[in-house]
Amino acid sequence: KPRIVVAASGRGSNFEKIAEAVSTGLLNATLECLLVDRECGALEIARNFGIRSYLLSKPWHKSFDEIIDQINPHLIVLAGFMRIIPENLVEKYFPRIVNIHPSLLPAFPGKDAIVQAYEYGVKVTGVTVHIVDKGVDTGPIIFQKALEVDESWSLEQLEEKIHQIEHEWYWRVIRELLYRPFEIVGRKFRWLDEEGL
Numbered sequence: 001k002p003r004i005v006v007a008a009s010g011r012g013s014n015f016e017k018i019a020e021a022v023s024t025g026l027l028n029a030t031l032e033c034l035l036v037d038r039e040c041g042a043l044e045i046a047r048n049f050g051i052r053s054y055l056l057s058k059p060w061h062k063s064f065d066e067i068i069d070q071i072n073p074h075l076i077v078l079a080g081f082m083r084i085i086p087e088n089l090v091e092k093y094f095p096r097i098v099n100i101h102p103s104l105l106p107a108f109p110g111k112d113a114i115v116q117a118y119e120y121g122v123k124v125t126g127v128t129v130h131i132v133d134k135g136v137d138t139g140p141i142i143f144q145k146a147l148e149v150d151e152s153w154s155l156e157q158l159e160e161k162i163h164q165i166e167h168e169w170y171w172r173v174i175r176e177l178l179y180r181p182f183e184i185v186g187r188k189f190r191w192l193d194e195e196g197l
């Protein structure tokens with residue numbers, strides 16, 4: 001079975017959906033462990049699922065690298081991990097680090113993307129899943145899902161809709177990445193079979 005590692009810094013709702021998909025067999029992979037850089041909700045979710053977790057000691061990137069080196073996972077899944085992966089690690093693991101971002105990149109990179117999009121007043125936003133490269137939220141795009149913003153929505157309502165999309169799709173994209181051939185040419189990601197996602 002392919003091995004995956006998840007890194008998170010927050011609530012862990014995306015991690016939870018991935019753990020669920022693994023435990024129900026929808027995602028045929030071994031969830032080796034959770035890595036966090038701070039005390040956060042994701043740790044409790046790991047406990048509930050009986051998944052090993054590590055609170056990264058400082059400097060976080062050194063322990064991150066050491067743990068990942070030992071596990072040698074097929075995929076490193078960032079799920080709300082609020083750190084920039086240093087260049088040397090990106091080089092070492094490319095294209096095996098994947099990230100989810102709550103906007104249609106390249107719009108609203110960085111922190112608080114949902115708030116940024118809401119305050120900007122966009123009529124369409126969404127979710128992006130991409131391979132991590134040396135930039136911040138710049139890597140090859142694997143998947144995007146658009147969401148039309150109803151002008152009556154509060155920020156909280158928009159957040160909820162975005163999270164619903166993330167929860168529905170992230171584990172599916174991970175599954176595809178583990179089981180389908182792909183290539184990256186320049187900054188373009190492309191599936192090598194005909195199915196499309």
Ligand code: GAR
Binds near residue numbers: 100102110113
């Ligand atoms: C998610 O919305 C994820 O897209 C976002 O953090 C949230 C984590 O929620 N990530 C970023 O903004 C990365 N730049 P969660 O802890 O409940 O999964």
